[in-house]
Amino acid sequence: MNSKLGMAAIAVGALLTTGCGTEEDALTEAHRPEGSELGQAEQLTTCPAALPVYPVNGRHNNGYDATWANWQCTPSASSVSNTDSHLGNDIFGAKGTPIVAGQAGHIRLGFTDPTGGKVVYIQDGCGWWYYYAHLDTVSTALAVGQFVSAGTYLGTLGQTGNASGTAPHLHFSIYPDGNYNAGIDPYPLLRAAEGTACSTSRVGRDSGGGFYGAISTCHSRNGGAAAAGTPFDNGGTPHVHRWGAGVVQDNNGGTLGPNTCMLKDGAGTAWMVRGSIWTAYVYQLGGSGSFLGYPIGEEFASATGPRQNFEGGYITWNGSAFAAFRY
Numbered sequence: 493m494n495s496k497l498g499m500a501a502i503a504v505g506a507l508l509t510t511g512c513g514t515e516e517d518a519l520t521e522a523h524r525p526e527g528s529e530l531g532q533a534e535q536l537t538t539c540p541a542a543l544p545v546y547p548v549n550g551r552h553n554n555g556y557d558a559t560w561a562n563w564q565c566t567p568s569a570s571s572v573s574n575t576d577s578h579l580g581n582d583i584f585g586a587k588g589t590p591i592v593a594g595q596a597g598h599i600r601l602g603f604t605d606p607t608g609g610k611v612v613y614i615q616d617g618c619g620w621w622y623y624y625a626h627l628d629t630v631s632t633a634l635a636v637g638q639f640v641s642a643g644t645y646l647g648t649l650g651q652t653g654n655a656s657g658t659a660p661h662l663h664f665s666i667y668p669d670g671n672y673n674a675g676i677d678p679y680p681l682l683r684a685a686e687g688t689a690c691s692t693s694r695v696g697r698d699s700g701g702g703f704y705g706a707i708s709t710c711h712s713r714n715g716g717a718a719a720a721g722t723p724f725d726n727g728g729t730p731h732v733h734r735w736g737a738g739v740v741q742d743n744n745g746g747t748l749g750p751n752t753c754m755l756k757d758g759a760g761t762a763w764m765v766r767g768s769i770w771t772a773y774v775y776q777l778g779g780s781g782s783f784l785g786y787p788i789g790e791e792f793a794s795a796t797g798p799r800q801n802f803e804g805g806y807i808t809w810n811g812s813a814f815a816a817f818r819y
């Protein structure tokens with residue numbers, strides 16, 4: 493994991509050059525599923541498509557432009573529809589950014605196709621299909637036929653399939669049952685949901701199953717002066733979850749944005765994980781069995797960008813990619 497993540501960071505750096513010098517067409521080429529996956533039995537959709545949650549959970553640029561790497565949390569001027577001929581919108585972001593279900597529904601088909609690379613298909617209750625393509629990883633918790641709610645973690649943003657020579661992005665399409673070519677422009681729905689891109693907070697790897705007192709003091713780099721926000725109910729009544737050798741509490745909002753406070757048993761201080769490192773840790777790197785474990789200090793500025801130390805290693809963010817290292 494150590495060397496692999498390090499290489500991912502290097503690869504993204506190289507692609508920054510490629511992306512800047514690449515024609516827009518190369519970034520938005522057709523990403524349609526294979527023909528064998530089309531032509532499903534046609535049925536009318538029974539209600540409009542909907543997108544309560546933005547599918548990229550983190551900073552992003554919806555639509556290629558000259559400032560594609562100027563990722564933002566909130567709806568921005570750089571967000572444009574680039575549906576044109578390729579029947580979907582491309583959403584650029586850091587490789588490894590969490591991808592979540594924009595709408596509830598059932599997982600359909602498998603998780604790979606030649607054009608989309610690693611993909612997820614979700615069919616909602618009205619017959620609309622939502623297509624997530626070019627993922628770097630697909631969550632191993634997903635299974636075909638499974639029902640997922642909006643916001644469910646699907647995997648991470650990448651550049652697989654025919655996006656292998658482009659900047660990392662999510663290709664996202666919405667189309668009526670089985671008919672990709674009849675797809676609608678997802679941009680208006682994306683735009684309406686864009687405000688949720690960085691606000692869906694959760695620890696996906698807690699073991700749950702108990703009630704624990706809220707963590708009232710959580711050390712942050714601002715010395716605790718910043719508000720941690722409201723404890724977030726991430727599925728079940730308790731807001732604080734048992735997690736291995738301690739407890740964790742997700743917080744929504746607050747002056748530092750979405751964050752997680754983590755208190756190890758016997759430790760006198762709960763440490764906050766927040767910002768880009770929080771995104772990497774909560775969704776990708778800090779799962780049960782991860783070598784990282786609990787944070788042992790606050791985030792700080794290193795020569796290569798923000799860094800936070802954990803029990804077994806550390807996470808860095810260089811502005812374009814996450815990396816984790818074992819001590």
Ligand SMILES: [Zn+2]
Nearest residue numbers: 520523582663
């Ligand atoms: Zn695309």
